[in-house]
Amino acid sequence: MSKRHRAVMPGRKLDFRARNHPAWWAFLVHRVSGLALAFFLPAHFWALGTALHGAAPFDSFLAVTRAPGFVFAEWGLVTLLAAHLIGGVRVLLIEFRPWSGLRKDLIAATAGGAFVIGMAFALSLTL
Amino acid sequence: MNVTLNAWWLQRMSAMVLTLCVAVHLATMIWVVHGGLRAADVIARLHGNLAWGAFYAVFVIAASVHVPVGLRRIADEWLNWRDAWAGRASVIIGTALALAGLRAVYALVAGTPA
Numbered sequence A: 001m002s003k004r005h006r007a008v009m010p011g012r013k014l015d016f017r018a019r020n021h022p023a024w025w026a027f028l029v030h031r032v033s034g035l036a037l038a039f040f041l042p043a044h045f046w047a048l049g050t051a052l053h054g055a056a057p058f059d060s061f062l063a064v065t066r067a068p069g070f071v072f073a074e075w076g077l078v079t080l081l082a083a084h085l086i087g088g089v090r091v092l093l094i095e096f097r098p099w100s101g102l103r104k105d106l107i108a109a110t111a112g113g114a115f116v117i118g119m120a121f122a123l124s125l126t127l
Numbered sequence B: 001m002n003v004t005l006n007a008w009w010l011q012r013m014s015a016m017v018l019t020l021c022v023a024v025h026l027a028t029m030i031w032v033v034h035g036g037l038r039a040a041d042v043i044a045r046l047h048g049n050l051a052w053g054a055f056y057a058v059f060v061i062a063a064s065v066h067v068p069v070g071l072r073r074i075a076d077e078w079l080n081w082r083d084a085w086a087g088r089a090s091v092i093i094g095t096a097l098a099l100a101g102l103r104a105v106y107a108l109v110a111g112t113p114a
Helices: A022-053 A055-064 A068-096 A104-124 B003-032 B039-046 B050-079 B084-110
Strands: none
Touching (some): A022 A068, A068 A104, A068 B003, A104 B003, B003 B050, B039 B050, B039 B084
16 A cells, blocks of 8 residues: 555445534535635744834834735734634634543634624724 | 644633733724724833733733644644644644734834824
């Protein structure tokens, strides 16, 4: 068996049936949001680092971020951050508290909480 | 201690710290974007403020521990990249994130005043 398929039993493959359930979607959202945030962080730190030379260079960067595409991406990242936070709390509760199961109530809380926090951010924006 | 278990533990411990940091960060973001985000306002809020400085320093360190562990799992499971260089790359990424993040905190707390 090749190294690529080390986790798969011989003759068996995971198809969509193994994946199309709430806990798998919760896993995927957690992973994709984490990946997006990991790629965003260096840019975030670089942008904030422009403040080293005062407000002017920092402000010229902030001016660029007022473009509609940037604002939309910002809202997306805030929503993903909220989803990663609440989904992460679900993982910690399952692992460290005497709770078993997939905790679908916490998956629902992740979706609802991320939506609410994303909307609160969007409504707070002054365009 | 087993290296995998060690990374798992580091990621969970950093996650617990990040839970509080991210909650504060989300609330702060919703608060500060109201009325428009201006550099002078951000610097005025943070310049010389050691409490915010300490908060963001802890936030940066926790994120720098948390991110590389997650990326390494993704490299393992989705890219089949699991040799010694995968571990080294994750340490390099974590160190670079910590340095860039602490530089940003320094810029806002101790950089040129607004």
